[in-house]
Amino acid sequence: MQMNNVICEKDGKTAIVTINRPQALNALNRETLEEILSCFIALEQDTEVCAVIVTGAGEKAFIAGADIAYMQDFDVLSARKFGRLGHQVLQAIESFPCPVIAAVNGFALGGGCELALACDIRLASENAKFGQPEVNLGVIPGFGGTQRLPRLVGTGHANELLFTGDIIDADEACRIGLVNRVVALDQLLQESLKITAKIAAKGPLAVKLCKEAAQAGMEMDLARACQYEADLFGVCFASEDQKEGMKAFLEKRQAKFTGN
Ligand code: DAK
16 A cells, blocks of 8 residues: 555564654644554554554654644534544554554654554653643544543543643653653664564464453453453463463473464
8 A cells, every 4th residue: 555654664573653744743634544544454464563663753753643734624524534533543553463562752742642542552762742732722632532541640640631731751751651661762763672572572372362351451340350361361272372382481491482
């Protein structure tokens, strides 16, 4: 597929998805959202991929939000359609079978912050900035920010960001648990790749089931979630990787996982 605003490439078993509209600080218009969605649909068919990194082109922005110029003349129906497309994209990222890491290399505002929230792990460069400034524009976050932000950082920190539209720096984002850690901008991709290399060395099915259990369990009460975990734990025993992983441990050697 010919893409104008997204670059999708591979580094070993890691796919790197780069939002590439630096002239608009990688803001999300309809075409960009559709391209991200196509990317994730295609990557899901690629059995070699063990993890995905999402980042922004250039040194200034991860994603500066939904494209304000594109949205300004929306009527009710086009706003709803755009909102639904955004949710579809973030859902595709959140439910992607393998871990997805946001390598936040600058502004992650509005829809950009929301896209990072849909990822499994967030690393930030020292110049990264986060916020949900929609209230400055007279709207509310439209891609799940009012829902995923409180779930991640707690209601107090989330409410402050949502109600004030304040923009916070990477250290503050790390302090409130919005990002896992902060690294130098020129190290961001390498640090993200170090994480994906660790993930790629593990049993692929086990990693996928961990993501599924952790994510689905968040929507259940603890007792049901633990039952669900037990079911998925059982599923592991249908795999060759479980046999190889445990055999390798007992033979004091490195496991050779095949993903089967
Ligand atoms: N949309 C479109 N263009 C943007 C943009 C954005 N979000 N952010 C930046 N740009 C463009 C600027 O217009 C400028 O374009 P030119 O003038 O050069 O043509 C270029 O990128 C460079 O930006 P600046 O010149 O402004 O750069 P500065 O360093 O001075 O400032 C900034 C950087 C990030 C602080 C500033 O650009 C800024 O405040 N940008 C807007 C940030 C923002 O408010 N983001 C949230 C957007 S609202 C919904 C679905 C979703 C949403 C809402 C509803 N529905 C359910 C339908 C989501 C909403 C949002 O994400």
